[in-house]
Amino acid sequence: MDAEKVHVPEERKSYLSTIYGKALDARAEHPILGDTYAEEAVSRIDFDFDKLAVGGDAAITLPFRAKLFDDWTREFLDAHPDATVLHLGCGLDTRVFRIDPPATVRWYDVDLADAIDLRRQLYPDRPGYEMIATSVADLKWLDAIPGDKPVLVVAEGLVQYLTVEDRDALFMRITEQFPSGEITFDAYGRATTAVLSFALRLARTGLRLYGPIKDGHEIEEHVPRLRLVSAVSFLTLPEMVPLLIHSKAQGWIYRRVLEHWEWYRRSMQHFRYEF
Numbered sequence: 001m002d003a004e005k006v007h008v009p010e011e012r013k014s015y016l017s018t019i020y021g022k023a024l025d026a027r028a029e030h031p032i033l034g035d036t037y038a039e040e041a042v043s044r045i046d047f048d049f050d051k052l053a054v055g056g057d058a059a060i061t062l063p064f065r066a067k068l069f070d071d072w073t074r075e076f077l078d079a080h081p082d083a084t085v086l087h088l089g090c091g092l093d094t095r096v097f098r099i100d101p102p103a104t105v106r107w108y109d110v111d112l113a114d115a116i117d118l119r120r121q122l123y124p125d126r127p128g129y130e131m132i133a134t135s136v137a138d139l140k141w142l143d144a145i146p147g148d149k150p151v152l153v154v155a156e157g158l159v160q161y162l163t164v165e166d167r168d169a170l171f172m173r174i175t176e177q178f179p180s181g182e183i184t185f186d187a188y189g190r191a192t193t194a195v196l197s198f199a200l201r202l203a204r205t206g207l208r209l210y211g212p213i214k215d216g217h218e219i220e221e222h223v224p225r226l227r228l229v230s231a232v233s234f235l236t237l238p239e240m241v242p243l244l245i246h247s248k249a250q251g252w253i254y255r256r257v258l259e260h261w262e263w264y265r266r267s268m269q270h271f272r273y274e275f
């Protein structure tokens with residue numbers, strides 16, 4: 001990767017926050033994800049990252065979130081070394097470099113044009129790898145993808161930005177196009193969606209959140225080929241929680257109340273489906 005600075009045309013894009021969280025983690029004494037590619041990319045982006053409200057807990061949760069999807073990706077590719085990976089809403093995430101799949105894997109990083117334009121300036125090409133600039137909701141992009149192999153869909157931090165109709169149409173199309181595979185994504189519960197939507201409106205970001213998910217089984221009703229394999233309660237991940245508790249009072253509230261509260265356990269979940 002060459003060292004020339006890359007200009008960002010618009011500020012406050014969600015993918016800048018997520019890559020910055022991973023870069024901060026890479027600089028930590030004991031990194032969680034250790035994404036040195038993210039750190040290198042951030043050093044090349046001409047942007048004042050201090051302006052983003054990322055740091056502290058976000059520098060813990062973002063790498064944990066990415067790590068969970070990396071683990072699922074590695075598991076799938078170990079079982080299917082000739083798979084197709086659709087990494088949807090990839091932003092600037094460097095998963096393809098972290099995982100470093102064999103050239104037998106076809107890997108597509110898909111995002112809106114501005115994110116893909118930045119990626120092209122930041123990251124090198126590699127065998128079996130392609131970037132696609134499109135809305136994932138415009139299903140025409142799938143016409144060009146061969147549907148002959150098992151597919152892994154990784155949609156980290158994306159699904160909450162899709163309307164329920166677009167999300168379901170996308171999943172339906174994927175389950176019709178490929179013989180088998182897995183679809184993985186994270187989603188918010190109802191209260192989290194409401195609170196974050198309000199915050200986004202106050203901040204005048206123009207972003208909207210859709211489709212809160214309760215237990216994950218509702219997706220099976222909308223997309224009949226999908227079977228829910230895991231629903232992981234993200235905010236109660238045993239290896240992450242101790243790092244997020246900074247005082248005795250916080251620890252007490254967590255153990256006595258939050259941990260047992262269904263609303264809290266479902267406020268952010270990671271879902272894994274197979275078909």
Ligand SMILES: C[S@@+](CC[C@H](N)C(=O)[O-])C[C@H]1O[C@@H](n2cnc3c(N)ncnc32)[C@H](O)[C@@H]1O
Nearest residue numbers: 014015018089090091093111112135136156157
């Ligand atoms: C929160 S960021 C997550 C980026 C990356 N997955 C990560 O975790 O670092 C959300 C990403 O979804 C992308 N996105 C939102 N709506 C999209 C759509 N309809 N089609 C494709 N990408 C979309 C945004 O451009 C952004 O890159």
